[in-house]
Amino acid sequence: MDILALLQPIEDSLSKTTLRQMSRVILAMLAMTGRVTMLGLSRWAGDGGSYRSIQRFYHTAIPWAQVYWRTGSFFLRVAAKGDPQPILLCGLIGQCKPTAFLSLVR
Numbered sequence: 001m002d003i004l005a006l007l008q009p010i011e012d013s014l015s016k017t018t019l020r021q022m023s024r025v026i027l028a029m030l031a032m033t034g035r036v037t038m039l040g041l042s043r044w045a046g047d048g049g050s051y052r053s054i055q056r057f058y059h060t061a062i063p064w065a066q067v068y069w070r071t072g073s074f075f076l077r078v079a080a081k082g083d084p085q086p087i088l089l090c091g092l093i094g095q096c097k098p099t100a101f102l103s104l105v106r
Contacts (some may be wrong), residue, residue: 003027011064023056024049 003023011019028044029036037073041049 009070010067013063013070018057018060018062020048021053021060025054025057 003026004019007019014022022047026040028041028046028049029069031044032040038054039051042049042054045054
């Protein structure tokens with residue numbers, strides 16, 4: 001699964017390092033069950049996902065307003081075309097409300 005392709009709308013808002021770290025954290029979270037800890041994330045993240053890298057990612061200042069704006073506009077455009085898949089992906093990237101996109105898909 002290439003999560004970097006799904007993060008393309010926000011690549012202008014984040015550095016390449018932060019984007020790469022975010023993709024590893026997202027993939028690790030998707031693979032994990034039970035309690036999600038930084039140690040667990042580092043174990044599931046694979047190459048480049050050391051405990052220290054996870055710490056650096058969580059310590060990075062991310063411009064969330066910009067990220068939400070870019071992901072929201074991207075998923076609104078895709079959802080308007082009738083593809084229901086972005087509704088689920090929006091929840092993975094941020095705290096956006098998937099119900100806002102449901103009305104567009106129906």
